[in-house]
Amino acid sequence: MARAETGTGKFSGMGWRSDGPGRSMFRNSTATKVVVLAMPHNVRFDTPSLERAASSLMPFACRKIVGTQIDYPPIPGSQTSVNINGETVTLGYSPTDHRVALQLRLDTQPFLPNCTASDPIQLLFPHHFKSLHPGQRPLVDGRYTWNSIMGPLRLYKAGAFVQLIDTDGFLPFFPDQVVDSNLQNPLQARQSAVEDIYETMRNWFFLEEFQTGGNHIDSFLRNIGTYDNQQFNTYEQGLSTLIESLMIADQLAHSTKLTGNDTSTNSLHACLCKPKTQVAAEMRDYILQALKELVGQWADVYTAQFIQYNPTFKTTYGFPAGYGSVQNLNDHHFHYGYFLRAAAAIGRYDRPWLDGYLPFFDELRKDVANYDRSNTDYPFLRNFSPFYGHNWANGTSQNGADQESTSEAINFSVGLMELGLILGNNEWRDMGMYMYEQEILASEQYWFNQDATLGNVVPRPPTDPNDVRYNGNWPEEFVTYRGPDGGVWHTTLAGILDQRFVKRETFFGGIDATYFIHLIPMSANTLYVGRNQDWLQATWKQYLLDAGAQGNPDFKSDFEVFMAAWQARMPTSGSGINGTGLNAALTRIAREHTFKFFGTNSMAKYWAYTNSLLGQVDTSIVADTPAYGAFKDAGGGSSFVAYNPTDQATTVNFKNRVTNTVVATLSVPAQSITSKSSGRTSTFKPSQITTPGGRLYLGPTTGPTPLPMTGQLTHAAGTWLPPNGTFPFPRLSTDISRITPSLSIVPVATGDCSNIDLPGEEHCANSNKAYAEWTGTFKGTLVGSKPFTQMIVYTDPALHVGWQQDPNIRANTTVRVEYYFNSTNTTPDRIEVYTRPSFFGNTFVMLGNKITPYYFGAYNCVDKNPPNPNAKPCDDSTSGLYGLGDPGLKVTLDNRFAATAAFPPSVTCGKIKVQVYGQTGPDQPIKVPVPVSVGTSPLLDRASWVQPPYDGGECAP
Numbered sequence: 001m002a003r004a005e006t007g008t009g010k011f012s013g014m015g016w017r018s019d020g021p022g023r024s025m026f027r028n029s030t031a032t033k034v035v036v037l038a039m040p041h042n043v044r045f046d047t048p049s050l051e052r053a054a055s056s057l058m059p060f061a062c063r064k065i066v067g068t069q070i071d072y073p074p075i076p077g078s079q080t081s082v083n084i085n086g087e088t089v090t091l092g093y094s095p096t097d098h099r100v101a102l103q104l105r106l107d108t109q110p111f112l113p114n115c116t117a118s119d120p121i122q123l124l125f126p127h128h129f130k131s132l133h134p135g136q137r138p139l140v141d142g143r144y145t146w147n148s149i150m151g152p153l154r155l156y157k158a159g160a161f162v163q164l165i166d167t168d169g170f171l172p173f174f175p176d177q178v179v180d181s182n183l184q185n186p187l188q189a190r191q192s193a194v195e196d197i198y199e200t201m202r203n204w205f206f207l208e209e210f211q212t213g214g215n216h217i218d219s220f221l222r223n224i225g226t227y228d229n230q231q232f233n234t235y236e237q238g239l240s241t242l243i244e245s246l247m248i249a250d251q252l253a254h255s256t257k258l259t260g261n262d263t264s265t266n267s268l269h270a271c272l273c274k275p276k277t278q279v280a281a282e283m284r285d286y287i288l289q290a291l292k293e294l295v296g297q298w299a300d301v302y303t304a305q306f307i308q309y310n311p312t313f314k315t316t317y318g319f320p321a322g323y324g325s326v327q328n329l330n331d332h333h334f335h336y337g338y339f340l341r342a343a344a345a346i347g348r349y350d351r352p353w354l355d356g357y358l359p360f361f362d363e364l365r366k367d368v369a370n371y372d373r374s375n376t377d378y379p380f381l382r383n384f385s386p387f388y389g390h391n392w393a394n395g396t397s398q399n400g401a402d403q404e405s406t407s408e409a410i411n412f413s414v415g416l417m418e419l420g421l422i423l424g425n426n427e428w429r430d431m432g433m434y435m436y437e438q439e440i441l442a443s444e445q446y447w448f449n450q451d452a453t454l455g456n457v458v459p460r461p462p463t464d465p466n467d468v469r470y471n472g473n474w475p476e477e478f479v480t481y482r483g484p485d486g487g488v489w490h491t492t493l494a495g496i497l498d499q500r501f502v503k504r505e506t507f508f509g510g511i512d513a514t515y516f517i518h519l520i521p522m523s524a525n526t527l528y529v530g531r532n533q534d535w536l537q538a539t540w541k542q543y544l545l546d547a548g549a550q551g552n553p554d555f556k557s558d559f560e561v562f563m564a565a566w567q568a569r570m571p572t573s574g575s576g577i578n579g580t581g582l583n584a585a586l587t588r589i590a591r592e593h594t595f596k597f598f599g600t601n602s603m604a605k606y607w608a609y610t611n612s613l614l615g616q617v618d619t620s621i622v623a624d625t626p627a628y629g630a631f632k633d634a635g636g637g638s639s640f641v642a643y644n645p646t647d648q649a650t651t652v653n654f655k656n657r658v659t660n661t662v663v664a665t666l667s668v669p670a671q672s673i674t675s676k677s678s679g680r681t682s683t684f685k686p687s688q689i690t691t692p693g694g695r696l697y698l699g700p701t702t703g704p705t706p707l708p709m710t711g712q713l714t715h716a717a718g719t720w721l722p723p724n725g726t727f728p729f730p731r732l733s734t735d736i737s738r739i740t741p742s743l744s745i746v747p748v749a750t751g752d753c754s755n756i757d758l759p760g761e762e763h764c765a766n767s768n769k770a771y772a773e774w775t776g777t778f779k780g781t782l783v784g785s786k787p788f789t790q791m792i793v794y795t796d797p798a799l800h801v802g803w804q805q806d807p808n809i810r811a812n813t814t815v816r817v818e819y820y821f822n823s824t825n826t827t828p829d830r831i832e833v834y835t836r837p838s839f840f841g842n843t844f845v846m847l848g849n850k851i852t853p854y855y856f857g858a859y860n861c862v863d864k865n866p867p868n869p870n871a872k873p874c875d876d877s878t879s880g881l882y883g884l885g886d887p888g889l890k891v892t893l894d895n896r897f898a899a900t901a902a903f904p905p906s907v908t909c910g911k912i913k914v915q916v917y918g919q920t921g922p923d924q925p926i927k928v929p930v931p932v933s934v935g936t937s938p939l940l941d942r943a944s945w946v947q948p949p950y951d952g953g954e955c956a957p
């Protein structure tokens with residue numbers, strides 16, 4: 001119905017005419033204002049019924065909305081409390097009350113004369129009604145409902161209402177229960193769960209993640225591009241692999257059940273030959289550094305990925321663009337959630353790093369969830385709609401807003417909560433908790449329809465297509481229908497929610513993708529998916545039907561490890577690969593499946609084993625802290641987990657939500673996570689990483705003339721950081737002047753030499769001395785039975801300003817290490833040569849530009865006996881360079897002119913020289929200068945270093 005207002009203040013008559021089926025045309029040539037009254041859908045379509053409804057509703061159709069407000073501290077300007085029928089309701093997040101309380105408020109004013117309605121009316125969505133304060137339920141007029149994509153809408157006769165949303169806790173990561181348990185692998189006799197997780201992670205890290213079809217993708221160490229998708233846009237799903245793997249490796253490093261040495265060897269006779277816990281610690285340290293590098297380079301315009309603020313559109317986005325993140329401002333919350341969670345993961349191990357990059361992460365936070373309306377650099381809550389109760393992913397929403405992945409939207413809220421907890425920033429914590437629980441509630445209502453009844457009778461379609469009969473928030477014939485096998489099927493989950501429709505599809509895949517997209521990342525923060533086990537188990541049964549896996553155990557989705565993680569969320573039931581619980585999950589992981597870089601086998605196994613120990617989420621138990629979990633297994637046993645990121649120990653009380661009776665108490669030390677299960681209490685504290693005493697950093701060098709360029713190796717790290725301030729973007733892409741103090745740029749070699757010879761020196765005299773050389777000292781006892789030189793030398797032959805890559809880079813870069821086991825020696829006792837193809841990406845930290853010994857799987861003596869009976873002594877038969885046995889990836893030992901000595905058991909005072917140079921052969925056109933990162937603070941994530949295998953540090957020569 002429409003109501004028209006003439007310029008004289010008199011109401012004109014209302015009329016309509018048919019303009020074709022289903023359409024009406026209203027005309028009033030004298031009206032200056034028009035009010036459209038949307039009639040309730042549950043009113044009979046006859047004149048008396050319509051007139052009665054219009055008579056009831058029309059008096060309100062004279063006020064217009066002039067403002068909206070969410071009252072939720074810490075949002076500035078919020079009311080802090082509301083009085084409802086004499087009860088004072090405190091707004092905000094309360095850990096002790098286990099709830100989030102907020103008010104949504106309309107500001108209205110009359111815009112027609114003779115308006116007698118003092119308050120407006122509005123429609124409540126299902127999630128509003130479900131969380132409505134009990135004292136305001138009488139204001140809901142049950143006579144009228146409206147149909148919508150969101151379900152039935154109810155009439156509410158007031159301008160403000162309060163939502164009370166229960167909080168059920170969250171966990172940023174799992175406790176260490178599985179790595180210190182006696183749990184066994186049910187698929188392999190005499191193998192413990194911790195051994196299974198360790199071996200699977202070791203293979204991913206050093207060797208290769210299992211891949212279908214015999215394809216080889218190499219190890220994480222050697223091919224981080226495949227495992228992280230390098231030079232990608234800001235949708236950095238691969239960060240989740242490092243976030244989770246960092247914690248898994250750290251827990252393995254502290255495990256009391258992971259015992260003995262790892263004596264694994266590759267086909268080139270390389271052996272780890274060190275304690276398994278030490279291998280785990282090595283993986284942890286490298287993953288942490290890689291995570292810093294991959295995230296940190298986004299804050300650097302001198303890389304092939306960077307972040308930019310656009311003041312015209314008041315947004316921050318990254319290059320390269322992806323998924324419309326720049327041109328349409330799509331998916332920023334999906335993308336930046338991974339960044340915030342990576343920041344928190346790093347901050348648990350290196351707080352100074354987090355503090356140093358905090359302004360960068362704050363810009364990403366504000367781009368998505370600026371909750372201060374006075375900050376005009378960004379819009380208020382760009383992605384999150386307080387009224388709809390969830391995020392929208394479509395940036396401009398020109399054809400209607402939409403969102404696909406609920407779990408990735410929630411992932412942003414988790415990142416905000418984690419950072420708030422680590423930093424002691426309660427505003428971030430509380431905003432994160434509100435967005436987290438609110439979006440879970442909306443997901444349960446609009447994507448999962450968890451209030452539906454899943455019956456065994458297919459409903460008859462109504463004769464009137466306008467007669468919508470809801471089952472939960474979806475039409476009943478959409479919820480229950482006749483499947484292609486003639487059986488009763490159900491829709492329990494949607495792929496895309498649009499303002500105009502709900503779809504079971506996704507933007508990118510088949511029906512299995514619809515289920516998968518709500519299960520990522522594979523992190524403890526998605527445990528909320530298991531809060532409603534009846535729905536979860538019914539959804540698993542429907543997935544098997546939808547995917548064609550029911551009765552077909554050979555079916556494989558593209559997302560098998562995530563389906564396995566889903567199976568592990570549920571109690572054991574059924575049998576075989578389509579059952580639920582631990583055995584079924586491990587069986588699915590063990591079978592050939594498509595590799596996903598954002599969900600590794602070690603993550604999935606760790607997830608499955610841990611869930612089997614904890615049980616299912618128990619929402620009947622609450623705790624007086626934000627980060628907690630309560631669980632109950634099929635046998636009735638309970639587990640309790642609490643995380644304390646603060647610097648002070650705390651006591652956490654777990655209570656029955658209804659009776660308020662304390663059922664468990666945990667004493668949680670500072671910066672630790674504590675769990676209690678079956679009477680056993682376990683505490684884990686993330687390691688505080690320290691710099692090894694034998695590490696030597698590459699300092700600034702002389703030069704560029706005379707050659708060679710020279711510098712020092714010292715245990716003291718560099719201090720150079722980019723200057724503070726705002727500077728114009730360089731006009732030329734070759735202008736790297738602002739970072740030149742952090743570089744030693746090795747010039748092009750003019751001669752024609754082999755890679756193992758220093759340009760311009762005795763065995764390569766036809767060239768200029770185009771190399772840089774650093775000298776330092778070392779001493780101490782030899783570390784390990786299979787020692788080798790550790791190093792990270794950061795180079796970037798494609799260095800320029802901007803995000804483009806340089807496909808013309810085809811040259812090699814060589815690092816040459818000379819050992820003098822007595823510092824007074826003038827001839828080296830051992831020469832190692834590491835040569836890698838340079839990477840065409842503009843980055844210091846990806847692939848061949850980051851030179852480490854992990855690229856190599858063995859030693860190779862230049863001169864061998866046979867065939868040369870006069871070859872100088874050199875032993876390349878074994879090494880600690882464990883990795884895939886690629887014969888083309890070997891460290892060259894130069895024994896052409898002198899014997900190559902083994903590392904002696906101890907060194908009183910030795911000398912080490914590190915030399916770096918570019919392509920030395922005859923192909924002059926491909927030769928380019930080699931910038932080496934030197935003298936920088938470790939905070940910059942490209943502080944080059946070398947580490948001899950001795951434990952004594954530096955010495956005075």
